[in-house]
Amino acid sequence: MSFEDLHKATAHQLSAAVDSICKDFEVDAAKLDELTAYFIEQMEKGLAPIQDKQTDKGLPMIPTFVTGSPNGTEQGVLLAADLGGTNFRVCSVTLNGDHTYSMEQMKSKIPDELLEDENVTSDDLFGYLARRTAVFLKKYHPDAIAPKAGGAAAESLKLGFTFSYPVDQTSLNSGSLIRWTKGFNIPDTVGKDVVQLYQDQLTEQGLDMVNVVALTNDTVGTFLSHCYTSNNTDSLTSGEISEPTIGCIFGTGTNGCYMEEISKITKLSDDAREKLLKEGKTHMVINTEWGSFDNELKHLPTTKYDIDIDQKYTPNPGFHLFEKRVSGMFLGEVLRNVLVDLHARGLIFAQYRTQAQLPHRLQTPFELDSEVLSHIEIDDSTGLRETELSLLQSLRLPTSPSERKEIQKLVRAISRRSAYLAAVPIAAITIKTGVLNKRYHGEVEIGCDGSVVEYYPGFRSMLRHALALSPLGSEGERKVHLRLAKDGSGVGAALCALVA
Ligand code: GLC
Numbered sequence: 001m002s003f004e005d006l007h008k009a010t011a012h013q014l015s016a017a018v019d020s021i022c023k024d025f026e027v028d029a030a031k032l033d034e035l036t037a038y039f040i041e042q043m044e045k046g047l048a049p050i051q052d053k054q055t056d057k058g059l060p061m062i063p064t065f066v067t068g069s070p071n072g073t074e075q076g077v078l079l080a081a082d083l084g085g086t087n088f089r090v091c092s093v094t095l096n097g098d099h100t101y102s103m104e105q106m107k108s109k110i111p112d113e114l115l116e117d118e119n120v121t122s123d124d125l126f127g128y129l130a131r132r133t134a135v136f137l138k139k140y141h142p143d144a145i146a147p148k149a150g151g152a153a154a155e156s157l158k159l160g161f162t163f164s165y166p167v168d169q170t171s172l173n174s175g176s177l178i179r180w181t182k183g184f185n186i187p188d189t190v191g192k193d194v195v196q197l198y199q200d201q202l203t204e205q206g207l208d209m210v211n212v213v214a215l216t217n218d219t220v221g222t223f224l225s226h227c228y229t230s231n232n233t234d235s236l237t238s239g240e241i242s243e244p245t246i247g248c249i250f251g252t253g254t255n256g257c258y259m260e261e262i263s264k265i266t267k268l269s270d271d272a273r274e275k276l277l278k279e280g281k282t283h284m285v286i287n288t289e290w291g292s293f294d295n296e297l298k299h300l301p302t303t304k305y306d307i308d309i310d311q312k313y314t315p316n317p318g319f320h321l322f323e324k325r326v327s328g329m330f331l332g333e334v335l336r337n338v339l340v341d342l343h344a345r346g347l348i349f350a351q352y353r354t355q356a357q358l359p360h361r362l363q364t365p366f367e368l369d370s371e372v373l374s375h376i377e378i379d380d381s382t383g384l385r386e387t388e389l390s391l392l393q394s395l396r397l398p399t400s401p402s403e404r405k406e407i408q409k410l411v412r413a414i415s416r417r418s419a420y421l422a423a424v425p426i427a428a429i430t431i432k433t434g435v436l437n438k439r440y441h442g443e444v445e446i447g448c449d450g451s452v453v454e455y456y457p458g459f460r461s462m463l464r465h466a467l468a469l470s471p472l473g474s475e476g477e478r479k480v481h482l483r484l485a486k487d488g489s490g491v492g493a494a495l496c497a498l499v500a
Helices: 003-024 029-047 112-116 122-140 194-204 218-229 270-278 304-313 328-344 370-377 382-395 401-433 451-455 459-469 473-479 488-499
Strands: 075-083 087-096 101-109 157-163 167-171 174-177 210-216 246-250 254-261 283-287 444-449 480-484
Touching (some): 087 122, 087 488, 157 194, 194 210, 210 488, 218 246, 218 488, 328 451, 370 451, 451 459, 451 480, 459 480, 473 480
Parallel strands (some): 246 444
Antiparallel strands (some): 087 101
């Protein structure tokens, strides 16, 4: 066989192998039906008492103690702090009371050692958060933290803390970490009250005047911020709501929350439920932690790459398996695993004879960012030149035109599976709450945030397509409105702090 024939044969084999992998990433209407029904079942199960929250594999369905949605008239100046997947933000939020707000903020990238070093303790992490808070306050509120004449006590500053990890919330301002997700792995934080940890370190920094009065999750923040900025007529304090909408995040991680009837949240103690009902509260926001949907893998589509990533490269194997197929943190990692496998099978990047010779970045877990996939997804340049540059720049990986064609097919299969799966919880919550039937011409607004839903090309339209294929059907899909709700973790935390 000539060199050219050999090359053609391999290109053909690569294409066949890629087609077969892409097939494993397909999610069809029957799968959407099956997953939606199972999601509803898991929601119901998760609302009932759970024995051991740390080992339970079901949907966490966490009560948040947020019992109403804002109507946009809320006013005040509040602090907010937000620990997400990659950044820590401190903000000062001014709610103007007319659906608008202004915000000063300081964002810091979480130092790698806090994410990677095995010996990091809670004090290291929360000490870092408190120090960044001090830097922010010195810059934006120097008077508030300056010593007062005659030793008088400083005026208290209310802070809402957005902590975007599963927390067993016991009240609006306390909750213990169930487990880390996304990048962190600091074992001694598990089981501890994260508000207390943060408050103690603020005190260490001499910031006694800062009171962490509310604990929330980014998905809840997104929900509240969406309600505040849109024209909802109910009030956070009255506890009344008109329509349960959904707040959701498709970013580094993925999660969603919605309003549930308190009488159905049987995991709350009878006393707690009665007390809330007596106070006239009828609904509570539930943080579903849907990243943990189907941790038992009864229905989720699963490829060998998903299994490898979960088992070999994540600190929480066996948990958050839905997130590991959907969120931005994992899209690039799935592609990286597929490419390394195709290379091991002798089908791609033939210039590298062994795995050890592959560019270092291609061998490094989580080095391939989903942003690179977003460039490849829509590359229509001749010979996929954009893809070539993107892979060279990000991974130092040279590719041939035929390899790039196959890589683009893989990227589109991975993102499509992500967006199709993302439709499942939205369809399930919409059906379970019956929101589309509750009002004349019922419509539902969904506040979304996160880099994937905001920036990944085609993600929202693929999600909508899947909603139409799901049990909602195309009529239901038309009534579901996905709205970007920005700054949820800042504005939402401030709204929580306001009513605390
Ligand atoms: C992870 C966290 C969850 C958070 C989501 C989005 O799934 O467990 O709490 O809301 O990421 O940031």
